[in-house]
Amino acid sequence: MAGILHVISDVFAVKVHAVKPHPFRDRRDAGRQLAAALAFLRSSRPVVLALPRGGVPVAYEVAIALDAPLDLLLARKIPAPGFSEFGIGAVVDGDPPIRVLNRAAVERLQPSTEYLEAEVQRQLAEIARRRLAYCGERAPISVIGRNVILVDDGAATGGTMKAALRALAGMRTGKLVFALPVAPSDTLSSLQAEADEGICLVVPPGFRAVSQYYDDFAQTGDDEVTALLAAAASRELVGVAAMENVMKTLAQAMTHDVSIVGPHDNVQRAALIMSDWDVGVLPVCDGQRLIGMITERDIALQTAAGRTAEEIRVADVMTDEVEWCFEDQDTAEVLQRMKELQLSRIPVLDRDMRLVGMVALKDLAPTEDVPAEPSAAGDEEGKEIVRLRRPQSDQADGWF
Incomplete structure (x- = not known):
């Protein structure tokens, strides 16, 4: 590949590699090339989601390279009344499932409420059938609070990926990235508002079809999809079993009696x-809602500037970009995250986003070397505050 062009807007970047004839041997080869471009996300422990069926071989290679869990994101088109090939929206798999409608198409065709509801239920039944066929009894992987990479084998109009991204925006994910081997520039432009970042390897002039850019673009069969998902799931189970922690949830390990301060x-x-609790960091809460963290170092820096501790409000010095976890998360997952980010302790929230406790690294892995608490004399090493999230959309069940 001859070079890299970065196309940047205020909140979005698409990294585009120059085109050469038939740049991909097959979907697995495209996945390996895409994985190399996504390597910078490995340390954030993302979840890789594939749009079936063609996206699965591509996403499998990405998941293997990034040591990330792999799952499907099943999306089904809502057809227009009397025109089955024309979509007026989509239903996207999730808990709960998300319905996304094309406002212009709905206003033009004016389908009845009864028609839309019947079609949504029909597509949900097909989604459930396909998930059972492809994944068996394996539960979907939670994307709440996780960075997500959505992968397909290419995009022509990008309609399915756009609906999927819009749905994911309402699932309280972390950073949302789409990844494509090939797509036309106008399609990438239409996807920009739906994700934090996008990566496309080839953006050719005169794009006609995704298949043009593959030596082998044979249809991906159900057996291949099932086999690749099973292989990825087996690898994940082995990795979790190797972790030294055996507890099921953080609720069994965390400290429930937590001291807090208000803003x-x-x-x-x-x-x-x-001082009383012998800790170097405290959660800052507005009622039960976690809004920030304050450390001894934060206080020392302000008082060193000549201000007295009595006149400085917590809100003036706290950090509001906070790393946190849920009380029902698997401890192995949180332990790995704390190790990677060098956190000695982390706030624990319930699913209503209320603070319910704190968990320390020593609670999850007593034999581990624990990073020092942030202190007035310390430096940035061992800092407790790491931002992995962006503000969440309130337009999940909306329009595009």
């Missing part, structure tokens, strides 16, 4: 609480 408290009060 309007002064930092003198925060310092006293830290």
Whole structure:
């Protein structure tokens, strides 16, 4: 590949590699090339989601290279009344499933509420049938709070991927990335608003069909999809079994009795609480809602500047970009994340986003070397605050 062009907007970047004839031998080869371009995301432990069926071989290679879990994102077109080939929206697999409608198409064709509801239920039944056929009894992988890479073997109009991205935006994911081996420039432009980042290896002029850019673009069969998903799931189970932690959820390990401060408290009060509890970091809560964290270092930096601890509010010095986990998450997953980010402790939330506890690395892995608490004398090493998330969309069941 001759070079790289970066196309940047305020909140979005598409990394585009120059085109050569038939750049991909097959979908597996495209996946390996795509994985190399996505290597920078490996440390964030993303979930890789494939749009079946053609996206599965591509996504499998990405998941293997990034050591990431692999799952399907099943999306079904909602056909227009009397025109089965023309889509007026889509239903996307999820808990709960998400319906995305094309506003212009619905306003033009005006399908009845009864028709839409019947079609949604019909497509949901087909989604359930396909998931059972492809995945058996394996539960879908949760994407809440996780960085997600959505993969397909290419995109012509991008309608399915756009609907899938719009649905994912309502599932409380972390960073949302789409990844394509090939797509036309106008399709990439239409996807920009739906994701944090997109990566496409080939953006050719005169695009006509995805198949043009593969030596072998034979249809991906159900057996291949099932086999690749099973292989990926087996690899994930082996990795989890090798972890030293055996507890099922954080609720069994975390400390429930947690001291907090409010945003309007002064930092003198925060310092006293830290001293009493012998900790270097405190959650900042508005009621039960976690809004930030404050450390001894935050306080020391402000008081060193000549301000007194009594006059400085917690809200003025706290960090509001907080790494956290859910109380029903698997401890092996959280333990790995804490190791990678060098966290000594992390807040625990329930599914209503309320603070319910704190968990320390020593609670999950007593034999581990625990990073030092942030302190006034310390440097940035061992810092507790890491941002992996973006503000969530409130338009999941909406329009495009």
